Amino acid sequence: MPEARFDETIHAPVRLRICGLLHPVDHLDFAVLRDTLEVSDATLSKHLKTLAAAGYVSSSKSASEGRGDARRITWLSLTKPGRSAFAAHVRALQEIAGSSAGISTFDQ
Template sequence: MPEAQFNDLIHAPTRLRICGLLRAVNQMDFAVLRDGLGLSDATLSKHLKTLADAGYIRLDKAASADRQDARRLTWVGLTRKGREAFDGHVGALRAIAGAVD
């Protein structure tokens, strides 16, 4: 378990929700993440760029077997650094709340 450490970048409500959803999976389709959070493409893209610039997420493009056109799916996943930062942040929040592990 990573050391509990408050993370200002992850703590922003939308980014905290993004990381929370991604923590439970290896990766998630951009559209599924967008719809699950109820965000616009632009808003989600802005937050993902912030997380990617910090090295917390990876973005992978892949062709879709279900589509006949050239559009590609964007897959989003936490990096190891992102998982550690998120887990550390959750630990810090638990400490603040007085939770005992």
């Protein structure tokens, strides 16, 4: 289990949600991520650029079999360092919240 470490890069709300959505999957389509977060292409691109500069997110492009045009799908993934940083950040948030078992104590 990673040591708790607060990460300013991940902590911004949209970037935290990006990492949270990418963490349980191998990769996710840019459009799906954008629609799930309900942000513009420009907003998502800006946050992904910040995460990529930190080495936390990688992207790849592939042809879309379902489209007749030349557009390509952008796939996004958390890198190994990104997964570790996200897990450490979540642990730090749990420590701040006073619960190592999760945030369920706020449900009371």
